Amino acid sequence: MSEFALRVLVEFGGGETYVIGTATLIAPYVVLTAKHVLDEITTRFGTETDEDGTPVIADYSIRLYQCLPGPTYIIYQVVKAWSHPDTDISVLHLALFRSSSRELLRNSGAKMKWRHPPLAFGPPRLGERLAAFGYHSSKVDTRPAENGNYHLELTDAPTTSTGLVEEILPQGQPAGNFTFPCYRIAARFDGGMSGGPVFDQEGALCGIISGSLSPGDDQDEPISYVCMLWPILRLTISVNRGPKFPRNVKYPMAHLVRDGQLHVMPHSFNGIDPKLIWAWYSGTVSDS
Missing domain, CATH: 2.40.10 (Thrombin, subunit H)
Known part of the structure; x- marks a missing residue:
């Protein structure tokens, strides 16, 4: 992880x-x-x-x-x-x-060995058990090193939390902190885990940890929320993508899927209107 x-x-x-x-x-x-x-x-x-x-x-x-x-x-x-x-x-x-x-x-040109998960942009199934991961309880200590640098010692708690999907919120909550496309899950998220991955039962990344209303305890289930991924498809970015693509240009993130630079699975677009997917691929939907 x-x-x-x-x-x-x-x-x-x-x-x-x-x-x-x-x-x-x-x-x-x-x-x-x-x-x-x-x-x-x-x-x-x-x-x-x-x-x-x-x-x-x-x-x-x-x-x-x-x-x-x-x-x-x-x-x-x-x-x-x-x-x-x-x-x-x-x-x-x-x-x-x-x-x-x-x-x-x-050698700054040494080839990096990248591994990254497939993405599922649509919502998971109600009742599906998901697994989330993040770091919390972090402590950091630094001390001087040679050549004006410093040595950094970081300790934290790498944590996996699992739980069932309890509610799909395509528009988010009407008020509060989770007013974006998300879903509610009975999994504990502690401070510092925000931004961590959430995986479905097929091993696809199906969301990003957003936060919790309640971490839960021995008596009560946790109440936590996960961002759905599909909104980022229409986000305009400008990451240079290699010699086969124009440099220093803006494009929607959906082009990374269209051109095979983000991994997807057969169920990655379940629950999303195919017309929207085509519009994002063609670049006709703005990021506003």
Whole structure:
């Protein structure tokens, strides 16, 4: 799971570091997290504004930590982010920052070995048992190292939580914190798990952890909410996709599915109008 679920940290020069949440890898250098995780970062630590009015981060970096078999540790830096107003999901574009792999450090062109799950954009079935994953109870300690760098020691609680889907909310709740397409699940989500992956019984990523009204206890079931993925299909991004595609252009995320860069399964679009899917593929639906 630590290949797909990355830890989200804020790092200042000199080692001041904060652990904020979880993010989910869906394609090379592309991850999803909860929009409120990104909002917490920018509200808490601030942004500046460039010439065209776009918020930019200047005083700190958002970095994501991944653990691969070996173990190999890879640290990415967020270079750009996009959020859709109709959901609690943000898309983050990453760049390689550091790695415990000497090959990657010596050769910036070394081929990364990516594994990422298939995506299910429609809602799961009522009563289906799902599995969610995220990191909570995080503690971080830093101390000076050689060459002006610092050593970071991070401890947390990697947690899998399972539960049954109890309610599908195509428009979200009419009021409160979950007013976007989502579903209610009887699974415990603790602070720090926001942005983590939720998987269906076929192993597809079927949502992103948003939050809980109640974590539950021995007597009461937890009341938690998961963002559906379909709203991100109409989100406009500008991640460069390799030599076969134009560079520095904007396109809807649905094109990543259309062109085979996001993995899907036969049930990935269950519950979604095929006309909408075709419109997203053709790029005729705006992200507004």
